[in-house]
Amino acid sequence: MSVIYLDNNATTKVDPEVIDLMLPYLRDYYGNPSSMHTFGGQLGKAVKIARQQLAALIGADESEIVYTSCGTEGDNAAIRAALLAQPEKRHIITTQVEHPAVLNVCKQLETQGYNVTYLSVNSQGQLDLNELEASLTGNTALVTIMYANNETGTIFPIEQIGLRVKEYGALFHVDAVQAVGKIPMNMKNSTIDMLTLSGHKIHAPKGIGALYVRRGVRFRPLLLGGHQERGRRAGTENVPSIIALGRAAELELLHLEEATTRERKLRDRLEQTLLAKIPDCEVNGDPTQRLPNTTNIGFKYIEGEAILLSLNKYGICASSGSACTSGSLEPSHVLRAMGLPYTTLHGSIRFSLSRYTTEAEIDRVIEVMPDIVARLRAMSPFKNDDAGWLQSQEQALAHS
Numbered sequence: 001m002s003v004i005y006l007d008n009n010a011t012t013k014v015d016p017e018v019i020d021l022m023l024p025y026l027r028d029y030y031g032n033p034s035s036m037h038t039f040g041g042q043l044g045k046a047v048k049i050a051r052q053q054l055a056a057l058i059g060a061d062e063s064e065i066v067y068t069s070c071g072t073e074g075d076n077a078a079i080r081a082a083l084l085a086q087p088e089k090r091h092i093i094t095t096q097v098e099h100p101a102v103l104n105v106c107k108q109l110e111t112q113g114y115n116v117t118y119l120s121v122n123s124q125g126q127l128d129l130n131e132l133e134a135s136l137t138g139n140t141a142l143v144t145i146m147y148a149n150n151e152t153g154t155i156f157p158i159e160q161i162g163l164r165v166k167e168y169g170a171l172f173h174v175d176a177v178q179a180v181g182k183i184p185m186n187m188k189n190s191t192i193d194m195l196t197l198s199g200h201k202i203h204a205p206k207g208i209g210a211l212y213v214r215r216g217v218r219f220r221p222l223l224l225g226g227h228q229e230r231g232r233r234a235g236t237e238n239v240p241s242i243i244a245l246g247r248a249a250e251l252e253l254l255h256l257e258e259a260t261t262r263e264r265k266l267r268d269r270l271e272q273t274l275l276a277k278i279p280d281c282e283v284n285g286d287p288t289q290r291l292p293n294t295t296n297i298g299f300k301y302i303e304g305e306a307i308l309l310s311l312n313k314y315g316i317c318a319s320s321g322s323a324c325t326s327g328s329l330e331p332s333h334v335l336r337a338m339g340l341p342y343t344t345l346h347g348s349i350r351f352s353l354s355r356y357t358t359e360a361e362i363d364r365v366i367e368v369m370p371d372i373v374a375r376l377r378a379m380s381p382f383k384n385d386d387a388g389w390l391q392s393q394e395q396a397l398a399h400s
C-alpha cells in the first residue's frame with residue numbers, strides 16, 4: 001500500500017535532488033573544513049555557497065547564519081543568548097501556543113528567577129496586541145513568538161509585534177520553523193533580531209537547522225568549544241547536511257510562489273469538501289491568516305486518535321496535537337489555549353501538505369473520511385450529546 005503523506009508539519013520528504021547532492025560529501029569528501037590540508041579545507045567553499053543559498057531564502061546576509069542541529073537547538077540558543085546578553089533584565093514574553101522547544105525553556109527559566117508572560121490567544125488562535133503592549137516593560141529582555149503555529153497554521157502579525165517590541169528595547173526572537181519556505185521573508189526590512197529554522201521541515205534531512213542572528217546583536221553561544229560558526233556555535237560542521245540545506249533552501253525559494261498557490265488550492269478543496277460532506281465539524285485556526293499547507297479540523301463527538309488509526313489503515317498519515325502523558329491523552333495545548341469546546345478539542349486532526357501532495361491523494365482522503373467519521377460516531381455513546389460527552393471527559397480527567 002502506498003503512503004499518502006499529509007503530515008508535513010511534522011517532517012518532510014527529503015528532496016531526491018538534495019540527497020544526490022549531499023551523498024558525495026558523506027562518501028568521498030569527508031574532510032573537516034577547519035583542516036589545514038586541501039582535502040578538508042576545500043570544503044569551506046561548498047559550505048560558503050550553501051550558507052549563501054540559505055541566507056537568500058530569508059533575505060539575510062550569509063554572515064548572519066549560524067548552523068544548528070535542529071529547530072529545538074535554535075530556539076534554546078536564541079533564548080539563552082538573549083538573556084546572557086542582558087543579565088540585568090529578568091522578564092520574557094512568549095505565547096501560550098509556542099512549541100515545547102520554547103515553552104519548556106521558559107518554564108525552566110521561571111525556576112531560575114525569570115518572570116515569564118504567556119500571552120493568550122482568541123478562539124482563532126490570534127494574539128491581542130493590546131495584551132502584548134500592556135506586558136512590555138523596560139525590564140523585558142526578550143520577546144519570543146512563533147511566526148506560524150505548527151498545529152493550526154495561524155500566522156501571527158510578526159512585524160506589527162516587532163515594532164512594539166523595539167519601542168521597549170527588548171530583543172525579538174521568532175520561531176519560524178513552520179513559516180520558512182511557506183511565507184516570503186526578508187530580514188533586511190524586518191524587526192526580527194533572531195529567527196529559528198529547521199531543515200527537515202523544508203525537504204532537507206533531519207539533524208540540521210539554523211539560527212539567523214542579525215548583525216550587531218550581542219550573541220552568546222549555547223555550545224562552547226571550538227571556533228566554528230564565528231565562535232557562535234562550537235562543533236565540527238555537519239558538512240553533508242549543510243550542503244543539503246543550502247540546496248533545499250534554494251529549491252524552496254524557487255518553488256515558493258507556485259508551490260504555496262498549489263498547496264492552498266488543494267488544502268481549500270480538502271477542507272471545503274470535508275466540511276460540506278461531514279456534519280458537525282469545523283476548522284480550527286485563523287481562516288485567512290493561515291499557512292497555505294495546513295488545515296486543522298475538529299470532528300465533534302469522536303477522538304482524533306481513532307480517526308488517525310482509521311486513516312492509517314488506508315496508508316494516510318495525518319496528526320493530532322495530543323500529547324501522550326503518562327498513558328493518557330492530553331488534548332493539544334494550542335487548541336486548549338484557544339478555548340475550544342471539549343467536543344471539538346478531542347476530535348481535532350491536522351492535515352499538512354507539501355509540494356509533493358497530489359490531487360489524487362486529496363481525493364482519496366475526501367473519499368474515505370466521511371465513512372470513517374460516520375462509523376466512529378455510530379460507536380460513540382455521546383453522538384449529538386454535548387452534555388454526556390462533557391461529563392464523560394470530566395470523569396476521565398478526575399480519574400487520571
Ligand SMILES: Cc1ncc(COP(=O)(O)O)c(C=O)c1O
Nearest residue numbers: 070071072099101150177178198
Ligand atoms: C514551531 C516549531 N518550532 C520548533 C520545532 C522543533 O524543530 P526540530 O524538530 O527541528 O527540533 C518544531 C517542530 O515541529 C516546530 O513546529
